[in-house]
Amino acid sequence: MTAELVPPSTSGDPSDPADRITRATRMTYDELAREAAGLRDRINRFRAGLGRFFVAKQPLIDLMCVAAVAQEPLLLVGPPGTAKSDLVIKFKDALQIPDGEYFEYLLTRFTEPSEVFGPIDIAQLRAGRYLRRDHGKLPTARLVFLDEIFKANSAILNSLLTVINERKFYQDGQPVPVKLRVLLAATNELPENAELAALKDRFCLKAACRPVQDEHFVELIDAGLDAYTQRELNQKPWVEGHATLEDFVKAHRWMTHQLARRTIGPSGESLRDRDVYCSEELMRELRRVLKTLVREDGVFVSDRKVVKLYRLLRTHAWIVHGGAIERSDLRLLSYLGETRDEIDLLEHKVPRLLGLS
Secondary structure, three states: OOOOOOOOOHHHHOOOOOOOHHHHOOOOOOHHHHHHHHHHHHHHHHHHHHOOOOOHHHHHHHHHHHHHEEEEEEEEOOOOOOOOHHHHHHHHHOOOOHHHHHEEEOOOOOOOOOHHOOEEEEHHHOOOOOOOOOOOHHHHHEEEEEEEEHHOOOOHHHHHHHHHHHHHEEEOEEEOOOOOOOOEEEEOOOOOOHHHHHHHHHOOOOEEEEOOOOOOOHHHHHHHHHHHHHHOOOOOOOOOOOOOOOHHHHHHHHHHHHHHOEEEEOOOOOOOOOHHOOOOOHHHHHHHHHHHHHHHHHOOHHHHHHHHHHHHHHHHHHHHHOOOOOOOHHHHHHHHOOHHHHHHHHHHHHHHHHHOO
16 A cells, blocks of 8 residues: 655644654654564554454454555455454454544445445535545545445446555546555455456455354354443453554554665675565465466466565564564465455465465
C-alpha cells in the first residue's frame, strides 16, 4: 500500500489519533529506528493477547497483523459461523479504532455504490458537480471490512480496484486519496468467473477460516459462552491496549524505509534489502517452491504477487524474528491459493515442500 497523501504542514493536535497517524507517515528512518524495537514488542503482545479470545485462530490473527503492517489486503475464506466477522471486529476493537474510522459492509449484487462510497451530494449536483458525501463511508475509514466481497456488482468492484491499487477514488472526475490503512475481506466461497480474477489477484493472501469443533469441542463451547456473556454485558476484555493503529502505521513506515535502504558491503558493493535479509539459499528455495506449485498444481502467481510476497515475507520475519527471513517464514506461500481447492492443497503441501510438516 502507498503512503497516505498528506499536506506538508506539521501542525495539528498531538492528542488527536488522526493527527498522530498523519505524522507517523512522515517519520524519518532515524526517528523510527529509535522506536522499532518497541513497535515490534507491542505488535507481538497484541497478536498474542488477541489470540487468547479465540479457539485455534492464532495463525489467522498473526496473518492479520502481517497484512496490517504490510498494508496488504487479506481475504478470509470460510463457511458462515467460523468467526470471520468476529476476528475482524475484535481486531478493530483491540486496536482501539473509533467507529468513525471503521467501515464494514455486507455486499450483495443489489448493493449500490452510494452505500459503500457515500450518497451523491444533491446540492453539489445542482451546481454541476458530481460529488459524494463520503463521511462515515469507505473513503474516510482507516480499517475496512467487506463481507462477501465478490458478490458486489461491477460498479462497486471497479471502484474497489482503484481503491486497492492506487489508494484513491474519484470525486467529480478527480482522484481523491482515501484514508485506508487496513483492508480485510471475507467470502464463503471463492468464485471462478473470469471477471473477478483481477480483484482476486489483488489479495495476495487468502486464508481458510475453518470450523474447529472436531478438535476443540469443549474449548469452543467455553469460548462461545464467554463471547456471548461479554456481548450481553457490553464487556470487551480483548481491548488490552497493547498496540494501536498508529503503531501499525509506524511499523509499515519502518519496513518501507528498510526496503528502500542501500548499504555498503565488505567489498564496497551496494547491497539491497534482499542481499541483507534473504540469503541466496532461501531465495533459491522460494523460487523452487513457487515453480513447483505452478508446474505441479497450476497455481497462478502473477509478477505482482511475487513482489508483494517478498514484502510480506520481510514483514513476517521482522515481526516474528526481528531480522532476516528464515525458512519458517516461507509458510506464507500456503496462502497463495486462488480457489478453495488450492487453499486446502497448499495448506498441507507447502510445509511438506519446505520440510516443516
